[in-house]
Amino acid sequence: MSLAEPSAVRRLENRQPTAFLLATIRGVGQVDLQPCLWTGAFILAALWAAGWQIGLFAALGAALSTLTAYVFGVDRPSIALGLHGYSGCLTGIALVTSLGHHPATYVLAVIGSIMCTILTMALTVLLKPYGLTALTAPFCLVSGVMVLGAPSFARIWHGAPKEVASPTSGSTAITWSDLWHGFFTNVSQIFLVDAWYVGLIMLVGLACAGVRVVLFAAAGSVVGIVAAWALGAPTALIANGIYGYNAVLVGIAIGAVFLAGTVWNGAYALLGAAVSTGLTASLTSLFKPFGGHTFTWPFILVTWVFMAAVPLLPRFRKSG
Amino acid sequence: MSLAEPSAVRRLENRQPTAFLLATIRGVGQVDLQPCLWTGAFILAALWAAGWQIGLFAALGAALSTLTAYVFGVDRPSIALGLHGYSGCLTGIALVTSLGHHPATYVLAVIGSIMCTILTMALTVLLKPYGLTALTAPFCLVSGVMVLGAPSFARIWHGAPKEVASPTSGSTAITWSDLWHGFFTNVSQIFLVDAWYVGLIMLVGLACAGVRVVLFAAAGSVVGIVAAWALGAPTALIANGIYGYNAVLVGIAIGAVFLAGTVWNGAYALLGAAVSTGLTASLTSLFKPFGGHTFTWPFILVTWVFMAAVPLLPRFRKSG
Amino acid sequence: MSLAEPSAVRRLENRQPTAFLLATIRGVGQVDLQPCLWTGAFILAALWAAGWQIGLFAALGAALSTLTAYVFGVDRPSIALGLHGYSGCLTGIALVTSLGHHPATYVLAVIGSIMCTILTMALTVLLKPYGLTALTAPFCLVSGVMVLGAPSFARIWHGAPKEVASPTSGSTAITWSDLWHGFFTNVSQIFLVDAWYVGLIMLVGLACAGVRVVLFAAAGSVVGIVAAWALGAPTALIANGIYGYNAVLVGIAIGAVFLAGTVWNGAYALLGAAVSTGLTASLTSLFKPFGGHTFTWPFILVTWVFMAAVPLLPRFRKSG
Numbered sequence: 001m002s003l004a005e006p007s008a009v010r011r012l013e014n015r016q017p018t019a020f021l022l023a024t025i026r027g028v029g030q031v032d033l034q035p036c037l038w039t040g041a042f043i044l045a046a047l048w049a050a051g052w053q054i055g056l057f058a059a060l061g062a063a064l065s066t067l068t069a070y071v072f073g074v075d076r077p078s079i080a081l082g083l084h085g086y087s088g089c090l091t092g093i094a095l096v097t098s099l100g101h102h103p104a105t106y107v108l109a110v111i112g113s114i115m116c117t118i119l120t121m122a123l124t125v126l127l128k129p130y131g132l133t134a135l136t137a138p139f140c141l142v143s144g145v146m147v148l149g150a151p152s153f154a155r156i157w158h159g160a161p162k163e164v165a166s167p168t169s170g171s172t173a174i175t176w177s178d179l180w181h182g183f184f185t186n187v188s189q190i191f192l193v194d195a196w197y198v199g200l201i202m203l204v205g206l207a208c209a210g211v212r213v214v215l216f217a218a219a220g221s222v223v224g225i226v227a228a229w230a231l232g233a234p235t236a237l238i239a240n241g242i243y244g245y246n247a248v249l250v251g252i253a254i255g256a257v258f259l260a261g262t263v264w265n266g267a268y269a270l271l272g273a274a275v276s277t278g279l280t281a282s283l284t285s286l287f288k289p290f291g292g293h294t295f296t297w298p299f300i301l302v303t304w305v306f307m308a309a310v311p312l313l314p315r316f317r318k319s320g
Numbered sequence: 321m322s323l324a325e326p327s328a329v330r331r332l333e334n335r336q337p338t339a340f341l342l343a344t345i346r347g348v349g350q351v352d353l354q355p356c357l358w359t360g361a362f363i364l365a366a367l368w369a370a371g372w373q374i375g376l377f378a379a380l381g382a383a384l385s386t387l388t389a390y391v392f393g394v395d396r397p398s399i400a401l402g403l404h405g406y407s408g409c410l411t412g413i414a415l416v417t418s419l420g421h422h423p424a425t426y427v428l429a430v431i432g433s434i435m436c437t438i439l440t441m442a443l444t445v446l447l448k449p450y451g452l453t454a455l456t457a458p459f460c461l462v463s464g465v466m467v468l469g470a471p472s473f474a475r476i477w478h479g480a481p482k483e484v485a486s487p488t489s490g491s492t493a494i495t496w497s498d499l500w501h502g503f504f505t506n507v508s509q510i511f512l513v514d515a516w517y518v519g520l521i522m523l524v525g526l527a528c529a530g531v532r533v534v535l536f537a538a539a540g541s542v543v544g545i546v547a548a549w550a551l552g553a554p555t556a557l558i559a560n561g562i563y564g565y566n567a568v569l570v571g572i573a574i575g576a577v578f579l580a581g582t583v584w585n586g587a588y589a590l591l592g593a594a595v596s597t598g599l600t601a602s603l604t605s606l607f608k609p610f611g612g613h614t615f616t617w618p619f620i621l622v623t624w625v626f627m628a629a630v631p632l633l634p635r636f637r638k639s640g
Numbered sequence: 641m642s643l644a645e646p647s648a649v650r651r652l653e654n655r656q657p658t659a660f661l662l663a664t665i666r667g668v669g670q671v672d673l674q675p676c677l678w679t680g681a682f683i684l685a686a687l688w689a690a691g692w693q694i695g696l697f698a699a700l701g702a703a704l705s706t707l708t709a710y711v712f713g714v715d716r717p718s719i720a721l722g723l724h725g726y727s728g729c730l731t732g733i734a735l736v737t738s739l740g741h742h743p744a745t746y747v748l749a750v751i752g753s754i755m756c757t758i759l760t761m762a763l764t765v766l767l768k769p770y771g772l773t774a775l776t777a778p779f780c781l782v783s784g785v786m787v788l789g790a791p792s793f794a795r796i797w798h799g800a801p802k803e804v805a806s807p808t809s810g811s812t813a814i815t816w817s818d819l820w821h822g823f824f825t826n827v828s829q830i831f832l833v834d835a836w837y838v839g840l841i842m843l844v845g846l847a848c849a850g851v852r853v854v855l856f857a858a859a860g861s862v863v864g865i866v867a868a869w870a871l872g873a874p875t876a877l878i879a880n881g882i883y884g885y886n887a888v889l890v891g892i893a894i895g896a897v898f899l900a901g902t903v904w905n906g907a908y909a910l911l912g913a914a915v916s917t918g919l920t921a922s923l924t925s926l927f928k929p930f931g932g933h934t935f936t937w938p939f940i941l942v943t944w945v946f947m948a949a950v951p952l953l954p955r956f957r958k959s960g
Contacts, residue, residue: 073634115595121629126450130766149602154492155552172794232795275755282789289609289929309761314713393954435915441949446770469922474812475872609929 019080020066027062027085031136031190032202032217032249033257034209035081042205043191047093049201050193053101054093057109058191061085061092064113065120072117087116087138093192094143094295104156108146115142131311131318132304135253140295147293170234178239179225185241186221186248190296194240212256216266220244220251220273227277246280246298247273253303259310260319268306268316276302339400340386347382347405351456351510352522352537352569353577354529355401362525363511367413369521370513373421374413377429378511381405381412384433385440392437407436407458413512414463414615424476428466435462451631451638452624455573460615467613490554498559499545505561506541506568510616514560526572533576536586540564540571540593547597566600567593569619570626578627580639588626588636596622659720660706667702667725671776671830672842672857672889673897674849675721682845683831689841690833693736697749698831701725701732704753705760712757727756727778733832734783734935744796748786755782771951771958772944775893780935787933810874818879819865825881826861826888830936834880846892853896856906860884860891860913867917886920886938887913893943899950900959908946908956916942 022037028047029040048055065088069079078084091112099105119138127133150157184199187206191198207214224244233243255269279298287293310316342357348367349360368375385408389399398404411432419425436458443454470477504519507526511518527534544564553563575589599618607613630636662677668687669680688695705728709719718724731752739745759778767773790797824839827846831838847854864884873883895909919938927933950956 071635074632111595111598114591118629118633119625121632122625125628125631129449129769145599145602148605149598149600152601152605153551153553153598155550157552230795231793232797233793271754275751278751278789278793279785280789281792282785285788285792286930290606305759305762308765309758311765312714312761313758315711391955394952431915431918434911438949438953439945441952442945445948445951449769465919465922468925469918469920472921472925473871473873473918475870477872610926 020063020070023066023079023082024059024063024085026080026082027066028058028082028089029205029209030082030086031089032206032209032213033252034206034213036209038208039205040082042208043202046188046198046201046205047191047193050188050191050195050198053096054191054193057092057096057105058089059092060106060109061088061090061095061113061116064088064110065091065116068114068117072121074117074121084117084120087120087134087136087142088113090136090139090191090296091116091143091146094139095146097192098143098147098293099150099156100158102156102158108156112142112146127304130308132307135300135303136249136296137300140297140300143295144293148290170236172229172232172235174229174235174238178235181239182225182241182244183218183221185239186224186244187217187241189241189245190249199241206252210256212261213252216251216255216269217248218251219255219270220248223247223251223270223273224277227274231278231281233281243277243280246276246296246302249296249299250276250302250306253299254306258303258307258319260317262317264315265317272302272306340383340390343386343399343402344379344383344405346400346402347386348378348402348409349525349529350402350406351409352526352529352533353572354526354533356529358528359525360402362528363522366508366518366521366525367511367513370508370511370515370518373416374511374513377412377416377425378409379412380426380429381408381410381415381433381436384408384430385411385436388434388437392441394437394441404437404440407440407454407456407462408433410456410459410511410616411436411463411466414459415466417512418463418467418613419470419476420478422476422478428476432462432466447624450628452627455620455623456569456616457620460613460617460620463615464613468610490556492549492552492555494549494555494558498555501559502545502561502564503538503541505559506544506564507537507561509561509565510569519561530576532581533572536571536575536589537568538571539575539590540568543567543571543590543593544597547594551598551601553601563597563600566596566616566618566622569616570596570622573619573623574626578623578639579630580637582637584635585637592622592626660703660710663706663719663722664699664703664725666720666722667706668698668722668729669845669849670722670726671729672846672849672853673893674846674853676849678848679845680722682848683842686828686838686841686845687733687831687833690828690831690835690838693741694733694831694833697732697736697745698729699732700746700749701728701730701735701753701756704728704750705731705756708754708757714757714761724757724760727760727774727776727782728753730776730779730831730936731756731783731786734779735786737832738783738787738933739790739796740798742796742798748796752782752786767944770948772947775940775943776889776936777940780933780937780940783935784933788930810876812869812872812875814869814875814878818875821879822865822881822884823858823861825879826864826884827857827881829881829885830889839881850896852901853892856891856895856909857888858891859895859910860888863887863891863910863913864917867914871918871921873921883917883920886916886936886942889936889939890916890942890946893939894946898943898947898959900957902957904955905957912942912946 025040026035028044047058062085066085069084092109095105095109116138120134123134181196184196187199187202188195206217221244224247228238228243237243250272254272259265276298283297284294345360346355348364367378382405386405389404412429415425415429439458440454501516504516507519507522508515526537541564544567548558548563557563570592574592579585596618603617604614665680666675668684687698702725706725709724732749735745735749756778760774763774821836824836827839827842828835846857861884864887868878868883877883890912894912899905916938923937924934
């Protein structure tokens with residue numbers, strides 16, 4: 001949180017409805033691991049710019065899972081930081097994107113948001129002995145389960161969603177336009193949005209969270225593009241961000257949040273960003289027989305593995 | 321254990337063969353998480369009513385895995401409670417149902433029962449730090465592995481088993497007959513049996529274990545039916561219990577065994593029951609490319625997640 | 641380490657380049673869980689005998705992942721024992737076997753070796769509470785991910801590898817030639833090599849590590865053949881070692897390394913060897929929709945489960 005938060009904000013948080021509203025906005029920012037209020041606000045605005053359905057379901061998901069945390073009696077400080085909103089936010093977007101805008105989708109968004117809060121707490125308990133956190137795994141699990149099961153149910157299934165892009169074919173020639181499009185859509189694809197200006201607004205939001213955050217987000221995006229190009233990925237998938245959004249998240253998480261700011265740590269973060277790019281292809285192939293939902297699994301798995309190893313790799317050092 | 325157990329039973333347990341017999345019968349009841357002797361006896365009778373092969377393999381599996389626990393030196397109190405019989409019981413049923421009644425199936429039942437005991441202990445060690453138990457996961461793992469590998473081996477494979485029902489198609493119109501059939505087959509499908517009278521006898525057995533147990537079993541069954549109907553599942557699959565057996569188990573486990581008897585806890589158990597119903601479709605789709613063996617995974621996963629989260633959700637409280 | 645190591649070797653280890661060289665050779669032997677220098681040397685020679693590409697990539701992989709451990713500051717004693725070379729060694733072989741001998745394969749071998757060291761440390765942290773070790777899981781994960789993702793990338797994919805043998809069909813008549821071929825290829829298939837003389841040289845190397853090691857390796861190989869024959873596996877797959885290499889590893893690991901030398905423990909190890917043979921078919925079927933990469937997963941899963949259960953099975957006792 002680089003921007004000073006006026007004491008007015010702090011005072012507002014003592015009032016119940018305002019506290020809830022601020023926690024929800026922070027929840028949107030926590031998708032990028034940032035509790036900064038401005039980051040959440042910029043990202044939420046970017047999502048509305050991507051389309052009212054996406055903006056609405058992102059806000060609904062973040063609000064509902066935050067509300068669930070209140071109702072279930074979760075400790076207030078973690079709620080205030082937005083830690084119970086981010087998985088619901090992404091789940092809302094994934095549901096409306098995958099299942100379409102139907103009344104049943106609203107019902108599923110409610111159930112999905114409740115499940116996100118339960119899963120966040122379950123994973124927090126399971127991962128605590130290893131010093132790891134849940135990251136966006138609750139979102140991936142809830143959305144994966146729902147999208148996988150949906151075609152079995154007549155009342156929630158309204159035909160196949162638009163074809164998921166396949167990472168296995170296509171030209172590898174690359175242009176300047178592909179490159180700068182990819183740089184920004186890598187940021188927006190974290191939220192399943194393929195639009196460069198949405199990514200640009202989000203980067204502005206990340207800049208509010210601090211120079212190091214936005215630098216590692218940008219570096220992750222560049223590494224994702226370079227790695228995908230070096231491997232020989234189809235240009236179309238580089239340009240629309242499919243191969244880079246996990247690299248952005250890994251860059252932020254390892255580079256700017258979990259590890260201290262040393263050169264070795266930075267190199268470790270960028271290695272993780274490159275690895276997540278390759279892993280994206282593997283997981284997409286793995287999930288293909290079931291319908292193809294990679295979501296942010298590459299980011300989650302790389303960050304868990306890289307961070308779990310740190311206690312035995314003295315070259316690297318956790319932050320704080 | 322609501323029925324008073326006469327001291328005669330206690331005395332009998334001191335004799336080796338009788339102790340073994342009682343542990344085996346209790347093992348059958350432990351499939352529904354009940355150590356009550358009468359519950360086990362009623363359920364075993366119901367399984368024989370479903371067919372002699374099912375009754376025989378259920379008894380064999382429970383006896384063999386209990387025997388393995390004796391031979392491997394497992395602590396006696398947990399054996400006496402039937403905690404080493406329930407996975408073997410289900411494995412026996414799954415093997416004779418999936419592979420047919422052949423000499424090779426008896427051999428596999430022996431190996432499967434030994435593996436159930438080893439896996440139960442391994443999972444007990446792995447899950448202990450989180451206060452979780454193995455549930456029926458040893459059964460799901462052993463049976464899943466055996467049924468998956470069987471077609472590769474000429475001496476144990478005698479042609480494809482009867483088609484597993486697909487949850488992805490069929491009419492959703494529902495009748496009174498479908499409803500009450502589903503209510504009872506939800507209980508019998510826990511043991512892979514599709515017969516309402518088998519479920520009825522089992523419910524009588526569960527009633528021996530206490531009012532709260534039978535009430536939550538019934539409530540789980542109702543929630544399973546309602547959830548499947550609301551989602552738009554094919555009626556045929558509701559009526560034969562495919563969508564509700566996990567809900568019954570979740571109802572018993574969270575509602576009557578692991579959590580204390582509060583209104584919030586009851587609501588949490590029924591939410592879990594509903595979630596397990598949806599999860600059944602997802603896992604069936606997930607396992608389909610490999611041959612389709614959902615077994616009781618939805619119950620296991622929901623119960624693990626819901627119970628793992630409880631320490632961080634002060635609204636809910638563990639029993640005892 | 642049954643062979644006395646002259647103090648000259650110890651003195652050499654104090655010099656940096658020699659220490660690195662010895663750690664690399666020991667790393668090759670650690671694939672069979674043996675830190676003995678002679679075992680590593682014999683196995684490395686056997687791999688060169690199998691083909692210069694296999695020998696080269698095995699040495700490269702072991703050297704690179706050992707080097708990574710030095711660079712990342714891993715504790716020296718574990719490096720000296722070869723504990724950071726074995727996964728890289730197998731990864732090198734898997735990559736050149738699956739992707740062919742191309743410049744890109746060298747680059748992937750570097751990245752794969754780095755990832756092996758990170759994954760080894762991550763798994764060491766995750767498994768420590770249970771007294772388990774990483775075994776060859778880092779190799780299986782890195783190679784599995786790379787082979788799965790490779791077809792998506794134009795610059796590293798040069799056409800489908802040669803067909804993976806299917807364990808689901810073929811004659812089950814067996815000859816003396818099949819039997820002794822299988823006995824030795826069971827040992828060489830640990831390194832993805834199908835050649836009886838390679839297995840023979842490796843057995844000589846294992847004999848250098850001690851009588852108990854080579855006896856349990858041989859017993860595991862025999863159990864693997866008998867179990868596969870009893871189940872009715874196709875003879876061709878028994879003869880080329882597909883069904884027995886996991887049994888050899890389980891025999892060594894449980895029989896000669898992790899458990900004390902008692903009759904019960906030996907029986908437990910051979911039960912594990914038989915179970916790993918059956919599990920090989922199940923996992924091969926499981927991985928088939930994605931391209932079929934069983935690697936040493938059956939060994940890893942059986943050893944983890946069997947060893948995790950030991951603390952609750954007083955019949956068996958850990959070594960040391």
